[in-house]
Amino acid sequence: MQIYNSVPRKVFLIMNYMILIVTSLICVLPFVNLLAISFSSSSAVSAGIVGFWPVDFTLRSYQFALENGKFFRALLVSFERVALGVSLNLVLMVLTAYPLSKPSSELKGRNIYMTFFVITMLINGGMIPTYLVVTKCGLINHIWALILPGALPVYNMVILMNFIRGLPGEIEEAAKIDGASPFRALLKVLLPLLKPALATVGLFCIVGHWNDWFSGMIYINEPTKYPLQTYLQSLLQSFEQLMQKSGTDYTKLLSMMNARTGRAAQLFLGAIPVMVVYPFLQKYFTTGLVLGSVKG
Numbered sequence: 001m002q003i004y005n006s007v008p009r010k011v012f013l014i015m016n017y018m019i020l021i022v023t024s025l026i027c028v029l030p031f032v033n034l035l036a037i038s039f040s041s042s043s044a045v046s047a048g049i050v051g052f053w054p055v056d057f058t059l060r061s062y063q064f065a066l067e068n069g070k071f072f073r074a075l076l077v078s079f080e081r082v083a084l085g086v087s088l089n090l091v092l093m094v095l096t097a098y099p100l101s102k103p104s105s106e107l108k109g110r111n112i113y114m115t116f117f118v119i120t121m122l123i124n125g126g127m128i129p130t131y132l133v134v135t136k137c138g139l140i141n142h143i144w145a146l147i148l149p150g151a152l153p154v155y156n157m158v159i160l161m162n163f164i165r166g167l168p169g170e171i172e173e174a175a176k177i178d179g180a181s182p183f184r185a186l187l188k189v190l191l192p193l194l195k196p197a198l199a200t201v202g203l204f205c206i207v208g209h210w211n212d213w214f215s216g217m218i219y220i221n222e223p224t225k226y227p228l229q230t231y232l233q234s235l236l237q238s239f240e241q242l243m244q245k246s247g248t249d250y251t252k253l254l255s256m257m258n259a260r261t262g263r264a265a266q267l268f269l270g271a272i273p274v275m276v277v278y279p280f281l282q283k284y285f286t287t288g289l290v291l292g293s294v295k296g
Contacts, residue, residue, distance in 0.1 A: 061265035
């Protein structure tokens with residue numbers, strides 16, 4: 001199909017590019033400002049002269065963040081949570097989405113099961129009942145309290161289910177003719193085809209686990225077991241006290257950094273892992289999201 005470069009189309013393209021550029025700048029510039037603050041001196045930040053480039057460049061905020069063993073401990077807890085949580089999420093989503101992708105003629109009661117899952121997606125039991133369940137299960141102050149309550153993300157499961165429904169049925173039929181059981185067909189035939197969808201929902205799960213700070217605040221009682229985002233949230237409220245308790249001279253430390261520069265450095269360090277993972281999954285992200293949303 002030939003596209004004519006008419007005047008209305010040129011105007012549309014210009015406006016479209018302008019909107020995309022402005023939207024991108026709105027998303028990126030606050031992060032650039034945060035990065036500039038983390039590399040600036042406390043006096044420059046206090047004076048409000050730091051924009052998108054560091055003033056009086058210094059690495060003291062990062063040195064302070066990395067000298068503090070609590071940051072690395074919280075980082076390891078977050079890595080453990082992401083590894084365990086995403087693995088469990090993907091296994092449960094695949095085992096749930098595969099049978100629900102079948103028509104009602106093949107899976108009796110499919111509509112009942114689907115209704116049950118949709119209700120859980122729309123109606124939440126509430127924070128207090130969830131806390132009581134976690135307490136009765138003996139999970140308080142344990143990392144599984146951050147994982148098991150959201151072990152099956154229903155929204156992501158629906159995306160994966162729709163992706164499976166979009167695959168040609170002949171592929172699975174051929175596997176069955178060759179003697180493969182449903183589980184073997186899923187493991188050997190369908191899973192390799194699910195890479196785009198798994199990358200998409202896996203990225204959703206990674207970001208969800210990594211950014212969640214509220215669960216750690218509720219279910220974890222010991223600060224030494226906080227995941228990174230919970231630790232950063234508590235840090236935002238008590239950074240001055242943390243600086244005073246540090247082994248270095250507080251007055252000297254305050255001349256090189258303050259609460260804003262220290263918080264900016266640790267927030268940036270906390271965002272790096274997701275920034276590193278995203279480029280490797282980005283090539284699957286758009287394909288998986290679009291194909292998973294074609295069918296309802």
